[in-house]
Amino acid sequence: MSLLLFDILLCGLLLALALASMLSRQLSHAVILYIAFGLLMALCWARLAAPDLALAEAAIGAGLTGALCFTALARQGQLALSPVLSWQQRCWPALFVVVTFCGLLLALLQLPAQPGPLPALVVQNLTASGVSHPVTAVLLNYRSWDTLLELLVLLLALIGTLQISPAAVLHRSWGLSRSWSRLLAPLIILLAGYLLWAGASQPGGAFQAGALLAAGAVVLKLNQQLDWLAWRNIWVRFFAVAGLTVFTLSVLTVFFLAEAGSEPLWLRWPPELAKYIILLIEVFATLAIAIILTLLVVAEQPQTALSLARADKTEDIDG
């Protein structure tokens, strides 16, 4: 009964925050409400027996997305109240949404109450996967295509962002937050290392560790520390690409070195080596995810001929 009360409270709060975020007249309120929404989502994942997601959401949904949206707010400069929409402008979308919602609900209620055959299969084959935590086994063994392509998506997003993002807004950092972020940094590195190692047998793994590292690095970067962590640094580039490269190289190695008797299969690890291959991939994937997410949030334009010319032009205009 008390659990049901907690569920009702949680769902009610989530819906209220989402609605308030969409309807608030100030953009900054919308962003702040969305960050609170992300924190409650993390609680919701924990309630629904998904601790892996709760860990990732706490670092990503509340931390990194919030920092991203605040950076976007800062770029917009002076904030005015949103324009008021007339009732016609609100009514027709609302009608459309209500109709869609009813259809969606009807479809959702048709879903079978029994799960498919996949969870049982995962548990059955867990001993051959090299790790004992089912989610890590799915991510890096059974469905490693997902992780491989996800690293590619991250890299593409970073390359796109570096091309188009305008020069970063400079903030003055505050003495207290600077020393506090320095104090937190070793703790975050320790926690991320623990999460990475624990991922083999408990909730945790490359994504959570990478997201946590990125959140820590973003805090430091916003306080004008970690100057070396920028795209111009060749080692940063190397490790950002290394996640994908190490993954692809190990796939190719396993593919070509497969024993003559057994049929070589794309993206399938031999059970006796799976543990070490997964650990190798996870370490590089963690570093790549951490670096890419950090650079995505505090992207700075590389000094190219074009950007330098543009900077000169703006200086001329200002002068």
Add this chain to the structure above:
Amino acid sequence: MAELSHPLLLFLVTAATLVAIGVYGFICGPEPLRRVVALNIISAGVFMLMVVLAYRSNGPGAAYFTADPVLHALVLTGLVVAVSATAFALALLARLGQATAPLPTEQETEQETEQETEQETGQ
């Protein structure tokens, strides 16, 4: 076919409502930044639906409880892809703002000075 338990139904309805709220915000939200936030709310609703589906193996007759790890892994991938897509969208938005930012016209500067004087008189 067994019925879904009450907490699951509650979370299922919440997920559908989150998607609905997100779609409404996406259509109506006057500012582009709010539309990006709305897209994130839609994705939160979709992820919630997937996690509820992963949780449903916890029936009263089940011998032991395991949430579906395949769906959890998919959502974990989705979270990271969603944040990278958001970052890209916001970078595009910032560039759009930079490209289309008009030089302050006379009308706007008048409005600004009016606002400033209002603030001053308010104080």
